[in-house]
Amino acid sequence: MSGMRETFAKIALMTSGAVQFIKNYSATVDFWKRSGKDVEYETRDVSIAYTQALDDLMEQYRRREDRGVQVDAFRVLEDLDLDGLARARGAGPNWTKKCLDGTRTEILAEIINWIYDTNEDVPRILWLHGQAGKGKSAIVHTIALWFKKVGGVGSCFCFARDWQAEHLEEKIFRTVACDLAECDPAFRRALADALATDDSLKTTSDVALQWRKLILEPLCKVSGNMVGNVVVVVDALDESGPGRSRRHLLSVLASVQAADLPSNVRILVTSRPLPDIEHALSTAPHVRAASLDDVPAVSEERDIRLYIMRRLGPLRDIGATEVYGIAQKAEGLFEWARLACEFVNPGRTVKNESAKERFNNIMRFRSGGELLDVMYRAILEDTIHGDEIMLTRFRSIMQQIISTLEPLHMDALNKMRSHFPAEEDHCDMTTILESMAPLLSGVTDRSSPVRPLHASFYDFLIDPARSQTYFVGESNMYNLAFASLRILSNDLRFNICGLESSYFSNSEVTDLEERIKENISPHLSYSCRFWAQHLERTAFDLALGGLVKGVLGREKLLFWLEALSLLGLLGNATDALRCTLTWLPWF
Structure with missing residues (x-):
């Protein structure tokens, strides 16, 4: 590019x-x-x-050369009042997801041409869709990171199933507005004017109101003062949650208002072609639909072949014939090709198996719509080896990972497990997860939270027809509710951050972030924020009831409120306490 x-x-x-x-x-x-x-x-x-x-x-x-001059290095952004504009966490672009250099060139060029198209009638929204594993996210992350590199005014917002507790769909336009304000002074002033008129815009969950007041009106107001294009990427819209969670967002994207965006604004959306998304976007005249399922097979196979060559080329037993075989087997699924490379070259010693033997194994997999599922089962078989104890631990560990309302690092997950009610669940998850790096982040890189690398692995785990032996079922909140309440009971204490005076406001404590990091562990922070949500989704149980009474019926309640205040989340206390109302008659 x-x-x-x-x-x-x-x-x-x-x-x-x-x-x-x-x-x-x-x-x-x-x-x-x-x-x-x-x-x-x-x-x-x-x-x-x-x-x-x-x-x-x-x-x-x-x-005619590119030395990578940073074009945003000297922008001066006044101290306009944007404080309190609640934005989403964990929704930005990820450079590890970008396309391999030299691949997907045709579709990337097509998107860039759409961005720079000067025709007044060009559709403002491009909906890029396709089946799971086609590489949608890689393409749009590449676009987002490229546009940021050249200094464009833009934003990249990524939905993720394991961040649904954040209610990302309610924060999308606030977050996009913050991103644009950080890129362009004129937009920042227009946004500050809107917030000065109505302070409730900083926290409203009304998606349509956010769109109109924080995006549409400021962009229209400053369109004559902005040079170049504004590009907003919305990745994995289908991962926003149940259909009802994105109903208002789809309504906004399909609305006449979206068609009236300034001519230099582009919104790039990706998703699987779920019925509600297809119904909303496929008929809107200002939305251009592009399907990755329609990309010529020869182009996909070429790009997958290049990817496999980079990954497996150094292996002694893998040559051009093997690379060609894997590329053909992938049937255009880039995620399958990635998993195949991980399987052939797992980065660890595999007993009694060479790379060529592992290549032969995957070439025996049957083709068709279940290609990803077959690969998932092969990797899990390689991890568990049919051991019933290992299989039981795997189900328990994956049940925990898919049930957490926010991704956690492995250390925090292990700390939570140590408080599960059943003794057999107190195992170290490292023994299971160390072989699952192809499927999960946070295994080899402990600085990242543990979460499935691809959304289709979630679907695989909770569908017995697909996962078969490795079925873990839907989310089970009992263990997490139990562990969270025990952690609150054990770890909360008076003046947990050791403040010199209770009369200081949080803003007056200059080293508050360091104190929080030192005194409120990640598993305690998680428990403070989510115990009530786990409890709400759990049937009444006497053991749990005793833990609830131990926290809410004593001074621990005050310590919990203090911890929430330090975390800047005291407003969550009302909803959390409301969740416990159905338990009160049992006390």
């Missing part, structure tokens, strides 16, 4: 930044004065920076 068009875009965006700096110089000077900065020095510094960057870009254009 390199070339003169990117250089032109960078020059335009840098010029726009310089113009905005000059246009708003008076407000910027006021900001610097309030910040105690030397106005003359700051003015000279920013001016020199813009001049040098533009000179570098022009030289880059003349020499």
Whole structure:
């Protein structure tokens, strides 16, 4: 995606930044004065920076080369009041998901051409859909990261099934608005004006109101002051939750208002073609639909072959014939190709099996619609080896992972397990998960939470027809409710962060984040936030009732409220206590 068009875009965006700096110089000077900065020095510094960057870009254009000039390095964003604008966590782009260089070039070029199309009638929304494993997320993450690299004004919002407790669908447009405000000063001022008029916009869950007041109206207001395109990526819309959770979002995307977006705005959406999404988007005149299922097989096979060659090329027993065989077997499913590479070369010693023998195993798998499921079962068989004890532990561990309302790191998951009621559940999950790195993040890289790498693995685990022996069932909240309440009972204490005075507000404690990190462990933080949601989804049980009474009927209640306040989530207490109302008659 390199070339003169990117250089032109960078020059335009840098010029726009310089113009905005000059246009708003008076407000910027006021900001610097309030910040105690030397106005003359700051003015000279920013001016020199813009001049040098533009000179570098022009030289880059003349020499037809790309030196990666950062076009957003010198933007000055005033201290406009955006505090309290609640945005979603864990919804941004992920560079590990981007396409391998040299692959998916045709579809990427098609999307870029759509972004830069100057026709007034170009559809503002592109819906990219296809079956699971086709590489939808890789494509849009590549677009989002590329657009960010060239300095474009944009946002990337990714839905994920294991973040549903965040109610991402209620925070999408607040988060997008924050992202755009961080990229463009003009949009930031328009957004600040909207929030100054109605402070409730910072926390409203009304998706249509967010869209109109935080996105549509600010964009229309500043469209004449923005150079270049605005690109918003919405990935995995089908993972937002049940159909009812995205009903209002789909209504917004299909609305006439979306058709009236400024001509430089583009919204790129991905999902599987679920009925409600297809019904809403396929008939809207301002939505262009593109199916990855329609990509020519020869193009998919070429890209998959290149990917496999990069992954397996160094292996002694794997040559061009084997690479070609795997690419054909993949039938256009990039996720299957990834799993096949992990299976052939698992990165660990496999007893009595060479890479060639493992290649022969996968070539015996039957083809067809169950291709991913067959690969999942093969990897799990390689992990569990038919051992009944291992299988029982696997089911318990995966039940915990898919039932958590927010992804947790392995250490926190193990700490939670140690409080499960059944002694046999107190096993170290590392013994099971260490061989499941092809399927889960957070196994080899302990800095990441443990979560399925692909949404189809969730579906596999909870569908007995697909997972067969490895079926783990739907979410089971009892163990997590039990563990959360025990952790609250054991770990909560008075003045948990050791504050010098209870009269200080959180904002007055300069090292509050460090104190929280040191004193409120991840598993305690999770328990404080989610115990009531787990409890609400659990049938009444005397043991649980005793734990609830032990927390709510004593001073632990006050300690819990203090912890929520320190975490900035005191507002959640009302809903949590409401969840326990059905339990009160039993006390």
